[in-house]
Amino acid sequence: MRRGTRDPGLVGTHQEHASELAAALRSAVAGEVDFSATARALTTMDASNYRRVPAGTVAPRDAADVAAALEVCRAHGTPVVARGGGTSIGGQATGTGVVLDLTRHMGGIVSLDPEERTAVVGPGLVLDRLRAAARPYGLTFGPDPSTHSRCTLGGMIGNNACGAHSVAWGTTADNVRSLDVVTYRGAELTLGREGRGAPPGLRELVGKNLALLRTGYPEGLPRRISGYALDALLPERGVDVVRSFCGSEGTLGVITEATVRLVPLPAEPVLVVLGYADEGAAADAAPGLLPYGPLTVEGMAADLVPDAVGLPRGGAWLFVEVDGPDAARRLVRAADALDAAVVRDPAGQRALWRIREDAAGTATRALDGGEAWPGWEDCAVPPARLGAYLREFRPLLAEFGLRGIPYGHFGDGCVHVRIDFDLWTEQGVRHFRRFSEAVADLVVAHGGSLSGEHGDGRARAELLPRMYGEELVGLFGAVKDVWDPDGGLNPGMLVRPGRLDEGLRFEGLSGTDLPLVGVGRAAARCVGVAKCRVEGPSSGPGVMCPSYRATGEERHSTRGRARLLHEMAIGEVITDGWRSEEVREALDLCLSCKGCRSDCPVGVDMAAYKAQFLDRHYAGPLGLLRRPRSHWTMGWLPHWLDVFGRGLNAAMRLPFAARLAGVTPERALPRVAEASFTSWFAERASDRPPALTLWPDTFTDHLSPEVGRAAVRVLEDAGLGVRLPEGRVCCGLTYVSTGQLGAARRVMRRTLDVVDPSDSSSGGLPVVVLEPSCAATLRTDLPELLPDDPRAARLATSVRTFAEALEELAPDWAPPRLDRPVTGQTHCHQHAVLGDAADRRLRARAGLTGDLAGGCCGLAGNFGFEPGHYEVSVACAGDQLLPALRDAPPEAAVLADGFSCRTQIADLTDGRGRHVAELLAEGLEEEAAAR
Template identity: 70%
Template structure:
């Protein structure tokens, strides 16, 4: 967030304020709005100690949550404590400005969006105030991330029961606001079942301590007199309606206000009644929650069924076995047989607990036997925690994965979590599928089958008026269908704007009118989250797609997965915020999003950057288009690690979006010095090669500081030494001496810039291993074949080959396209299916496999070249399957290269290491150097923080005899410059074990 008093100096809609007529009036209105925002920001900054911002960038980051909706706030406040919350409410109340409490912004019904002031609790109010293992309670501030509470409770054998799939980034305040549930609710209930007491502030400034019970006069405790008497009177007046107006038999009844919790026979549980009120009644400043005992061991049974209906009808029959979870997924979401699932058309994920792994497995086996006798067609039982995590990841990523249909069509929330009585789930799903077909829609249901709660993303067309009308018509019909099955419009995520308009279909006008009376009692000014739950906005208003361009936007990349449509690529981000995970879990191989983990800033998450690009395209808050400094600054700390390409459930590719943006942003303008220095590194290294000894000597003199300043290089960085003899020069010298074998299967070995000029020892080692495996590596020429006979140019003047990586990462796409075309012309005649292109540097391999065909989308040769790219391990596995590598028999440590993780995959590397006796796994994350990123001035601290996230701790903790693997030049350089142990490419390790041959020096 920007400085406390910084405000947006541009017009909100980009209009010209100096015109006359309508334009002039619009401009004057915009001026007044900007002045009001500035005044509001000043008043807030004077009243609170936390950060306050009304800048375009910070407002843009808060326009959306994980729903279909978008509303633009006037300012964002990050309160430090309850006093700050009270002060902010006072300022807003004096000005009639609405307030929206916000946690992780993962709400799917739109309730975390709003006009006025957004209270962002994720920055400061995230302290676990107390944890009492004996009482099994914890006191938390609203910004506490669920996984942080679970980690604090775990040493005591406890956990917080509700665990939505966003557990690594959702907050307790948000869970309380939505009455979140999660996959373990069949065992441990909803958030409302686990809340003991709430401290709240009303919009009017009244402090509330909401708990359970009454005073001797039967009035709810913890309330100021006005609310105490008002609540007592309302409940007493409406006892009959409260006792008969709510559906029964619904473990997941989340819709509306839970006013029946205020009945005497329910214990007058005010905390429960306020849980799920979506920030419309009060702002939670602290919560006392219950903890539950977690089983010592768990086993996961995956049960296969012929189809979704069979799985749905079986789910409730498993509940007598006392499972911890009963989750359902169908084949149209994950693919038949995917990820080790047993053959079937649908699956139930059923987790069983026990005092030991043996007991948990025995209980799971008993359940599998019962399920098989009752219609399950197969099962898999997983007791290994790592195997369970891999299977659960399929389920947890579903909320993003389901956003794209198998044919690439977009699908959206809106009917994300209806719930029916569990015994009615099978019939309901059949009727639901029929209703989809009736409206010509498609969706992929999954979710909490044991609780009768279904998640689904549907291929609504929310971009055109006819599509929006269909969305509305389907919503009305589905509400009627849910009610006909005795269900709740919301079974987990709340009503928000998505479903609140339809609450009369579920509860009737009389009970919905009572909701309004309760809201008016607590918030007579209507200042808290207006438009949600009570007197809601229409479900088809405020759609986030409405302000986007209606036609195509001219871009450079082909965006093949989005049909060349850049706005569609940006729309991929649905806001589930997996990129906001602050710490990778033990054993995680994930990469996304290293800059967010380093800074904790929303703008540095993949979601934050996508939101800013969305607002850039919308042009309402961010009005400078491609010239936007807000987008540029947010993308500045994007490492282009491509982690989001694989780790984001919907495949947002921020590295590509960044390259696209930089290309347009700097078109016709002076670029940062680092773009000219490091973005064009291949040119400079080729020119510098003849003078390598002299330049290496100068790099150790005071002149190096001057050179770094001129080149935009961080002063803390050492300039890597140039090779005295390039890999290419060694290759041709060796061939001239007759040292290269002439037999064997031919492969083309790519002499990437880093291997050629900075680490030729890797190239020499790779040649040694490839030849030992019976392969015959050849290097490509440096220029395309002449179209007609001509006098050959001296080698020094031939243009070099390049994958284009450094040009792409700095957004120099015109130059990137030129060098890529030259590469295609040279390699096109050389590579073919039986003669692959072997690339030793993972970042270069990734550029050739993805950036090249996506930038040269109009050249079919580019796709063929990309398909020929193989990593070092892949080519050995494919073309030398019978070769036996030398046995090394020692553990490994280090980090899988981020581009290898995201684009290439490391399965072949794992198998090669196993065959060579190299044991253990490499960590996830990013080394933080990431090509030019860590060398650029201003990036050093973030670069080091990224390295400290996974790589450096893994290396420090490794025993002395551990082999430190780092296939990327950046990874090896980061290790060397931060004072850690030397990392080596896998080829170097294997070549050393082979022994030195006469041709290897």
């Protein structure tokens, strides 16, 4: 699609009457109705290769709202698609009419009955919330796709999701007892067995086609997800209407409530990892393990996990979970594997499972940095045929010049793979189509299903006649017509689909504005698996995405912002390019924490995209005038501190100082130290030859020089001579975070004139940076903003954190024994860019016990000082940092290496955070005093 053209699907949505439709919906429903460009842009895509532009969104509050919304849409001839977490792989969660967002208000647990082992849930309930509620009773919901921390029960039912434990507990369809649904024509039905809830005409249609239903479906397929499960309506199978509805991809009715089965948790789960020569051998072995009652049989090959850390010998592995050590021993004895590892420790198990769960994202990046995409995502063959299938699948990839990394549910014969299709060019798209047809034939030849987990959607529905034949596919259409004679529910999905090579989300990412196209293509690497939407008990120690955790709004997630940038580049929904207010508003609450750079499975770097957007949004003379005042004050803070120093303290005491500086009055502005770190260092004498260059970052130099003094004390105790750069240096962080990239580059170039590790005057010394955000800027932003200056890359590779420097340059030094617990937070930039392995080892050697929290402190440099950010800033701190401080023992030391983190702690608590250098320096002084 060319930039600025309309999606042809919008013709059927009466987009020209959008305002009338929106008004009618607002009058009819209690929930939110949003037809804004932002709402539409956020729902054009899911986790597939496809894109459809909706007319607007509705967030119904209850079943009555769903029915009212459907009535209005039917009256206006507008199609409807129900959407949960938006993680569908086949395009099922996109639509050209009204999108029902069932997560906002219909995501609760209505009841949970541990005796009956059932739960009644809303369709927008995130799976992990149900699992957390069931866990105290020793129960869980069996199906657990890798997106369990953000996918919804309604979406799982719609796509008949499965997950790793399906060998034990089956698919979602095996675990649903009854469903309350509303049809497009407003019929409210409760679906169950024995024909309960069947719409008029369904049983008669089935009765006329009994022979076809008994012979048309392949046998021996535990993961047959493709098409409608009409064989569940056979009399000998109990006329199970609810089971036949599962996997219908929102095309038959909208779920308003579900009663689901719960299963007992294993008493003592043990993970057995078996190593095999290659994936074919692993696949051949998988069926032989099923008689031993495994809970999982997951497979992956070495090209998905090239470093193979923590895994036994082999070129491929099976992850087999069993209940209890006795079962593990029996399994290991029975398995004909090269090597085996038995993991009983829960933390070790989580670390290994994380490799598997992140595969949907990590598989989208080839080892050489190339991109890989869904499109042939999750076929399934009978488990006994899986090894033979894979031995033909790899050569088929090679025949088409493609690369992909198969992995998945080997015990069920289900394979996931992301393939490096060229979906940017017409020739590449034609190649994508030819391959899809060829691999469909291969799957069918092995008696398989085109979809083994995620449904057909746009990606595979066109190919269903190859699997089922025209007659059975025609019956699918007749069943759709019984349920939805108007064709208003998710048209084009599963039944009467469009071509699999049309409507791709990559169309339109071209034009004359090359930077705009560039940021659009960068944002397009977001495949929509929505790890950024994880919140609550599933969030874990990661950082991404603090603003989404605080607000719960899609536009404040990494995925949401990526979608807006994508749409900005296409120019259809968001039409004003770099001047877009929709994008600016969404990026306004991005803390530039860089968490997505590491936590996002595909490495979306929203901090970098934000900086580029702000730089262009405020370009030109008028843009300079429109810039927030805080960009000039906080963004240029290094300059103002150099010019005015502690003279700024008097200005900051003025009653109108906050308004003048363009910062929030809810924050106390930091005080400038009486003497800078560099001035203190210049007055001291040392005859020790320098072993390192200590970076006097702005925050350490002017605002917390005690950190610099403590670092010098520790480094010299370790036998390391310290020098400072012979001139003013600055990493450019504050200029980058406020989107002033021209100024950032100028500052960086001046810094490189002072510090070049290859220069003989510096002796090639490592550069030790105490402030994590500055170290991260030097390692990443510096070479990325100055790619043509070789000095930038040299400086980036010379940067060391404080802990790294001690470990590398003074490996035999023994830190003082502090022997006390610690609390606090790992700096978000340290987590995302630098890593904290050396810091953990340093703390352990010093006797500092306990783990630091994840997340982001919420101050994030200028972010927490800017107007309108205070509440979100505090909410971010309340996610992980403040609970960690509250739960810590009274004697715990509060560690916070970042100036922003220490400031936030001081603002929101009675405690004081300190850099690890300060703790070590105090320990040295205590040891000296005791001698």
